[in-house]
Amino acid sequence: MTTTTSPAQAPRPPASISSAAEPRKRALPRTGYWFLAPYLFFFALFLIWPIIYGLWMSLTNRSLVTEDSEFAGLSNYGEALTDPQMWSSLGNTLFFTVISSVPLVLVSFVMAYLVYTGLKGQWLWRLTFFAPFLLPVSVVTAIWAFLFTNDFGLVNGLLDKAGLSQVGWLSDERIAMWSIALVTLWWTVGFNFLLYLSALQNIPDHLYEAAQLDGAGTWRRLFSITLPMMKSTTGLIILLQALASLKVFDQIFLLTAGGPNGATRSILQYIYDSGFTGYRLGYASATSYIFFALIVLVSLVQMRLAKRKDS
Amino acid sequence: MASTTTSAVKAASAASPAQEPGLSERARTRAQKKREVEHLRTLTLGPGRRGRVAAYSVVAVLAALWALPLGWAVLSSFKSEADASAAPLKFWPEGGWTADAYRGVLAAGDIPLWIWNSILVSTIVTIVTVTISALAAYAFSRQKFRGRRWLFGLTLAALMVPPQILIVPLFDQMIALRLSDTLLGVALPQVVMPLMVIVMKNFFDQIPVELEEAARLDGASDFRVFYAVVLPLSRSILTAVSIFVFISAWNNFLWPFIVTNSPEIMTIPVGLGTVKNAYGVQYASEMASAMIGALPLLIVFMLFQRHIIRGFATSGMGGQ
Numbered sequence: 095m096t097t098t099t100s101p102a103q104a105p106r107p108p109a110s111i112s113s114a115a116e117p118r119k120r121a122l123p124r125t126g127y128w129f130l131a132p133y134l135f136f137f138a139l140f141l142i143w144p145i146i147y148g149l150w151m152s153l154t155n156r157s158l159v160t161e162d163s164e165f166a167g168l169s170n171y172g173e174a175l176t177d178p179q180m181w182s183s184l185g186n187t188l189f190f191t192v193i194s195s196v197p198l199v200l201v202s203f204v205m206a207y208l209v210y211t212g213l214k215g216q217w218l219w220r221l222t223f224f225a226p227f228l229l230p231v232s233v234v235t236a237i238w239a240f241l242f243t244n245d246f247g248l249v250n251g252l253l254d255k256a257g258l259s260q261v262g263w264l265s266d267e268r269i270a271m272w273s274i275a276l277v278t279l280w281w282t283v284g285f286n287f288l289l290y291l292s293a294l295q296n297i298p299d300h301l302y303e304a305a306q307l308d309g310a311g312t313w314r315r316l317f318s319i320t321l322p323m324m325k326s327t328t329g330l331i332i333l334l335q336a337l338a339s340l341k342v343f344d345q346i347f348l349l350t351a352g353g354p355n356g357a358t359r360s361i362l363q364y365i366y367d368s369g370f371t372g373y374r375l376g377y378a379s380a381t382s383y384i385f386f387a388l389i390v391l392v393s394l395v396q397m398r399l400a401k402r403k404d405s
Numbered sequence: 406m407a408s409t410t411t412s413a414v415k416a417a418s419a420a421s422p423a424q425e426p427g428l429s430e431r432a433r434t435r436a437q438k439k440r441e442v443e444h445l446r447t448l449t450l451g452p453g454r455r456g457r458v459a460a461y462s463v464v465a466v467l468a469a470l471w472a473l474p475l476g477w478a479v480l481s482s483f484k485s486e487a488d489a490s491a492a493p494l495k496f497w498p499e500g501g502w503t504a505d506a507y508r509g510v511l512a513a514g515d516i517p518l519w520i521w522n523s524i525l526v527s528t529i530v531t532i533v534t535v536t537i538s539a540l541a542a543y544a545f546s547r548q549k550f551r552g553r554r555w556l557f558g559l560t561l562a563a564l565m566v567p568p569q570i571l572i573v574p575l576f577d578q579m580i581a582l583r584l585s586d587t588l589l590g591v592a593l594p595q596v597v598m599p600l601m602v603i604v605m606k607n608f609f610d611q612i613p614v615e616l617e618e619a620a621r622l623d624g625a626s627d628f629r630v631f632y633a634v635v636l637p638l639s640r641s642i643l644t645a646v647s648i649f650v651f652i653s654a655w656n657n658f659l660w661p662f663i664v665t666n667s668p669e670i671m672t673i674p675v676g677l678g679t680v681k682n683a684y685g686v687q688y689a690s691e692m693a694s695a696m697i698g699a700l701p702l703l704i705v706f707m708l709f710q711r712h713i714i715r716g717f718a719t720s721g722m723g724g725q
Binding site: 125126127129130132133134136137140141143144145147148151156201204205208209210211212213217218219220221222223224225226228229230231232233235236237238240241243245246248251252254255280285288289291292299302303306311312315316320337341343344348362365366369370375378379382383385386389390393 | 450463478631652656658692702717
């Protein structure tokens with residue numbers, strides 16, 4: 095994490111600290127805690143405690159409908175790891191992560207680069223690309239469920255007009271996940287677009303000028319200046335995107351509810367189904383921790399890769 | 406990329422001297438900006454027309470594709486039910502345009518209530534999150550106390566915890582606290598956002614410490630220094646974080662969906678997504694509801710586009 099290095103770089107003249115040390119020294123240790131107290135209260139109550147409590151629940155057969163629960167050891171984990179449905183929803187999640195992340199990174203870069211070059215109508219382009227990101231998920235799914243409808247949906251209607259046969263965008267097992275990736279691309283590309291745009295705007299002009307003097311054409315400038323300058327940003331965007339895609343739930347739940355025939359069920363929906371539809375909170379907690387382990391693993395691998403690149 | 410935050414500090418401190426730039430000066434800076442954009446355009450697309458034409462075509466095609474779903478939804482929401490679900494597809498409705506769908510949806514009644522709930526929940530979440538995160542960030546940035554490094558490490562580690570894995574224990578907790586199916590139950594678990602603490606700490610780290618030292622020598626308490634010296638310098642980051650938190654809370658689906666049960670407590674994403682009318686799917690009404698649900702944030706975005714874009718760019722990247 096590069097973020098942790100910044101305190102060292104912050105300018106702090108040592109002289110001024112020692113001159114002000116007298117009145118501060120006594121008061122500080124206490125006020126530090128007062129500043130932190132409200133945050134720590136909520137942090138402990140709604141983050142630390144549920145982590146611990148969830149871990150404990152995962153070792154019991156706690157249910158949503160009965161009060162008493164018994165210690166069950168690791169049996170929930172054993173069951174989850176041998177349940178083919180758990181593996182298939184994990185597989186669906188990974189598949190979705192790949193087919194959604196790749197276009198989400200590529201398309202967002204193309205959009206950001208085009209807007210960055212200074213085409214006229216900045217306001218309009220930015221609004222069009224970013225606006226879908228501001229829509230609540232249920233608005234997005236309502237619109238796309240309508241677009242994907244069989245006979246009078248826009249997509250199939252246009253296919254009809256072109257003389258092609260209709261496609262079961264959400265009802266065909268082989269296609270549904272691709273449709274969801276398409277919806278996700280439309281909905282969330284604006285976020286990556288903004289991240290790329292602000293990174294691009296930090297490239298100093300003189301790099302291009304120097305390349306121009308060296309006789310590099312515009313494509314050449316794109317490939318040997320812009321893209322290399324975007325390396326670390328791209329790494330970060332890929333990580334953020336992969337993590338976001340692994341956590342997919344909302345749009346799938348609302349568009350297909352995991353169907354047809356479980357083809358789009360994500361791991362988070364598996365957790366939701368077993369806990370809140372199947373009432374098995376203990377089992378759902380165990381699956382949550384398996385998923386958590388996956389998320390931590392992805393983050394650590396990425397951190398390792400980033401570190402290797404730095405050194 | 407620390408330069409974005411330093412320049413924000415500079416901008417904040419440079420803005421305080423009372424010299425409103427005159428109109429001619431503003432016009433001059435605008436002309437200067439225009440020249441810079443033109444220069445960059447030449448550098449990236451080349452001096453000729455070909456690069457420009459190609460770039461405009463690609464951006465226009467992409468924009469058209471991105472506008473189409475929303476545009477079609479708007480058109481359909483102004484059609485009658487029969488025209489909205491006409492097969493084969495008709496762009497121009499036979500029965501003419503009508504706002505009946507909007508009238509029906511608003512008369513049926515839940516949507517204004519959900520919007521109101523969303524406003525309440527997002528406002529509570531924003532105020533509480535920004536307050537507690539700013540205080541904590543300042544403590545992590547400036548103050549020395551035992552356990553500081555350890556607690557900050559914990560906050561960094563918490564970045565890796567997906568909120569989604571906490572829904573099962575949190576739901577149980579909400580029942581125990583008697584907060585399930587209440588607006589507070591929707592709002593409170595959302596106020597823990599370690600990323601916002603880190604974003605603001607990075608910002609505070611860049612503020613020169615001398616100003617605070619001077620105030621302290623004048624006898625100001627730590628709270629007073631924070632309130633009267635640091636916060637006014639931090640307006641840009643506070644705006645950025647508030648916007649990010651508000652929009653995240655507004656669009657949050659999973660937790661409000663889990664913790665609410667009665668339609669009167671639902672927020673916009675949950676209500677629109679789960680409550681279906683009794684007559685089956687009616688697409689004109691569906692699109693009208695969707696448009697009403699989309700409108701609040703779209704209006705806010707058009708009013709504050711610049712702030713929102715900067716807010717997402719800084720908060721989204723962890724303030725780097």
